[in-house]
Amino acid sequence: MRARSVIAVLIAVALVGFLVYGLVSKGNSRLAVGEKAPSPELPKLGEPGQGSLKEYRGKWVLVNFWASWCVPCRDEAPALTTFQGEHDGQNFTVVGIDTQDISDDGAKFAKEFGLTYPLLHDGNGDNGHEFGTTGVPENYLLEPSGKLAWDVAGPVDAKMLEEHVAPLLPPAKKNS
Amino acid sequence: MSRRQLPLLLAVLAALAALLVPTAASAGSALRTELNEIEGEVMCPVCGTLLELAESPQATREKAFIEKLVKQGQSKDEIKEALVAQYGDAVLAEPKGSGFSLSAYVVPIVAFIVAVILLAFAVWKWRRAAGSGDERKPEVEGPSDEDRRRLDDDLARYDL
Numbered sequence: 001m002r003a004r005s006v007i008a009v010l011i012a013v014a015l016v017g018f019l020v021y022g023l024v025s026k027g028n029s030r031l032a033v034g035e036k037a038p039s040p041e042l043p044k045l046g047e048p049g050q051g052s053l054k055e056y057r058g059k060w061v062l063v064n065f066w067a068s069w070c071v072p073c074r075d076e077a078p079a080l081t082t083f084q085g086e087h088d089g090q091n092f093t094v095v096g097i098d099t100q101d102i103s104d105d106g107a108k109f110a111k112e113f114g115l116t117y118p119l120l121h122d123g124n125g126d127n128g129h130e131f132g133t134t135g136v137p138e139n140y141l142l143e144p145s146g147k148l149a150w151d152v153a154g155p156v157d158a159k160m161l162e163e164h165v166a167p168l169l170p171p172a173k174k175n176s
Numbered sequence: 177m178s179r180r181q182l183p184l185l186l187a188v189l190a191a192l193a194a195l196l197v198p199t200a201a202s203a204g205s206a207l208r209t210e211l212n213e214i215e216g217e218v219m220c221p222v223c224g225t226l227l228e229l230a231e232s233p234q235a236t237r238e239k240a241f242i243e244k245l246v247k248q249g250q251s252k253d254e255i256k257e258a259l260v261a262q263y264g265d266a267v268l269a270e271p272k273g274s275g276f277s278l279s280a281y282v283v284p285i286v287a288f289i290v291a292v293i294l295l296a297f298a299v300w301k302w303r304r305a306a307g308s309g310d311e312r313k314p315e316v317e318g319p320s321d322e323d324r325r326r327l328d329d330d331l332a333r334y335d336l
Contacts, residue, residue, distance in 0.1 A: 069233035100221050100234060102241050102262050124264025125221060 030132030031148050038130040045098050045119035046107035060092040060169055063140040065128050067101040068109035070136045076155035077113040083161045084117045090169040100125040141165055211246050221263050
């Protein structure tokens with residue numbers, strides 16, 4: 001009888017464990033400041049091959065999750081392109097991750113807005129979910145070590161970038 | 177060609193035209209049916225619903241993508257493969273019958289079989305316990321000799 005009770009309790013604990021695991025694993029826990037950002041291999045957008053955020057270790061990286069069907073992404077794209085042009089020499093780059101989007105649509109968007117920074121394609125949105133994104137656009141500034149320094153769940157504009165991102169970047173190297 | 181044969185020829189041409197018109201119409205509807213069928217079997221990844229029920233901007237682009245492939249003459253399976261290449265396996269409304277997705281089909285069947293076995297075992301045990309209960313001797317024994325003697329004395333006293 002005692003053995004049966006132990007088995008019943010073990011089964012109940014296992015069931016509760018599975019339920020808790022299911023709830024925890026489904027929940028989007030947003031990347032916190034100081035946490036290391038996930039950096040899986042993703043297909044490059046508009047060109048063959050794979051890329052990863054790991055390639056940019058040693059640089060400040062503004063990770064921008066976007067999609068061609070997203071209207072606010074269209075609004076913020078010019079600000080990101082301009083900011084990239086202005087701070088390219090400061091050990092910094094924007095990396096755009098086209099998420100839950102048709103890659104051809106993403107490539108057209110990149111051409112339309114003249115995006116000059118590296119672009120990756122996260123078709124199923126898994127990489128975004130690892131960051132804890134709940135939509136697009138979302139922006140995450142990573143330190144050279146790959147840890148999160150600042151983030152915003154929504155679009156950025158020129159003012160936000162100058163206020164929150166520019167002060168963190170090292171001064172540009174002067175050409176002698 | 178004689179004048180007599182002309183009406184015959186026209187009749188044959190008219191009959192052929194009548195045959196061709198429905199064929200063209202059905203070809204159009206087959207194209208549409210295929211598009212509708214696919215929309216009912218794939219998901220809108222952003223909305224988390226079937227694509228046919230979704231009206232988000234992402235769903236609109238996904239529908240346009242499917243329509244483009246349908247117009248290119250791709251089969252349903254080819255279109256689904258193209259969608260998986262873009263959005264991953266999660267775009268399929270029904271999980272694939274291989275790898276980890278196979279568990280979606282296997283687990284309910286295994287759970288059902290285990291439940292039936294457990295139920296059958298419980299019923300068998302219950303019936304066995306009930307059956308052995310009939311054969312069991314009553315645990316209450318008859319009165320002791322002392323009680324029997326007292327009972328006889330009491331009955332004698334009342335002269336029944």
